[in-house]
Amino acid sequence: MFTNEEQAGVYKAIFNRRDIRSFLPDPISKDTLYKILEAGHHAPSVGFMQPWSFIVVSNPDIKERLAWAADKERRALAVHYEGEKENKFLSLKVEGLKEAPYTICVTCDPTRGGSHVLGRNSIPETDILSTACAIQNMWLAACAEGLAMGWVSFYKKNDIRDILEIPPHVEPVALMSIGYTDQYPDKPILETAKWEKRRSMDDLIFLDKWGEK
Amino acid sequence: MFTNEEQAGVYKAIFNRRDIRSFLPDPISKDTLYKILEAGHHAPSVGFMQPWSFIVVSNPDIKERLAWAADKERRALAVHYEGEKENKFLSLKVEGLKEAPYTICVTCDPTRGGSHVLGRNSIPETDILSTACAIQNMWLAACAEGLAMGWVSFYKKNDIRDILEIPPHVEPVALMSIGYTDQYPDKPILETAKWEKRRSMDDLIFLDKWGEK
Numbered sequence A, B: 001m002f003t004n005e006e007q008a009g010v011y012k013a014i015f016n017r018r019d020i021r022s023f024l025p026d027p028i029s030k031d032t033l034y035k036i037l038e039a040g041h042h043a044p045s046v047g048f049m050q051p052w053s054f055i056v057v058s059n060p061d062i063k064e065r066l067a068w069a070a071d072k073e074r075r076a077l078a079v080h081y082e083g084e085k086e087n088k089f090l091s092l093k094v095e096g097l098k099e100a101p102y103t104i105c106v107t108c109d110p111t112r113g114g115s116h117v118l119g120r121n122s123i124p125e126t127d128i129l130s131t132a133c134a135i136q137n138m139w140l141a142a143c144a145e146g147l148a149m150g151w152v153s154f155y156k157k158n159d160i161r162d163i164l165e166i167p168p169h170v171e172p173v174a175l176m177s178i179g180y181t182d183q184y185p186d187k188p189i190l191e192t193a194k195w196e197k198r199r200s201m202d203d204l205i206f207l208d209k210w211g212e213k
Helices: A004-016 A030-041 A060-078 A084-091 A126-144 A157-164 B004-016 B030-041 B060-078 B084-090 B126-144 B157-164
Strands: A052-057 A102-108 A148-152 A171-179 A205-207 B052-057 B102-108 B148-152 B171-179 B205-207
Touching (some): A004 B004, A004 B126, A030 B004, A052 A060, A060 A102, A060 A157, A126 A148, A126 A171, A126 B004, A126 B126, A157 A171, B004 B126, B030 B052, B060 B157, B102 B126
Antiparallel strands (some): A102 A171, A148 A171, B052 B102
């Protein structure tokens, strides 16, 4: 059983976790980094396939190339927005990839566990869903450690495969930058920037069937 | 900042969360259920699209139909296993869907947020990855509340759409049964059943490039 304070800690991490784009250069201890990776490895996975790997990037040249790939994709995507949304979009930072002491590429190997992974036979994408659960565990652990994380999802997967020498069948699911920050907002950056509003819980919950209240 | 006990609570939830298949009939308070759904709603989402909805099933007839769909798929999948693995596979329970006071169908609407959701333009599956983060939040919150959850991923999505009247473009990502249990194992059920071993952390971590240590 959880004490009240332990339980409060879980909700505190869930409600205060933010997607952070600005990092201080302060180093992270190896022990703390390991704890966060271990939290990722304790995610649920379909058929216990544990499809994730973690490429921990600290080499400045490689971080620079990752930032280049993300910036290239950001500029390509910006073409699809017009006016105010384009400006808001272009103001989003990818420099976090260079600033943060570590960027972790979280990958998913769909072949791990063999041809007939239990559960994945029905819903093949459960492998990347498991990997997303690992990412969420890492994010909450980082939050509990007083660290900030940012999930960059602007890139062409083959650029990341080229830079990090990832085999073609392995998916680079996320680039997670991690570090200390002095810019930790109360609300999601995209909510404050009025990109999107937080939806009301009432609109998201149905009883017994879709659309029923 | 987190106190030591709050931080310990986060890791306790991460390391003790288990996929549970047996539930007691004891009811769950509405307040606790709401807190768990709210934890889900506070997951990260690409472009803040918040693609999830939660269909909370408590009607026994509908739970029975969900269990029927899962059992049908389980029997179909069992054909692909032979010998000992088939027996282990068929011993997996889907009755949890009927036993648990609630089964929550967590869905993902890929159209939410419009045609150009920030980040989803690069990697379309980030919508279901966001939904998986919501599921992980719910699971950890349930654990902190002393509750058990089980993720059922054996089903044909269209069976679940038919039963719960989910629109064709919305993905039924997971069926999450939730309740109290008297069977809460230390280790994953599939690890104890020797279906798969837990992988060593050393095999999962690379430095700067895939395959480098």
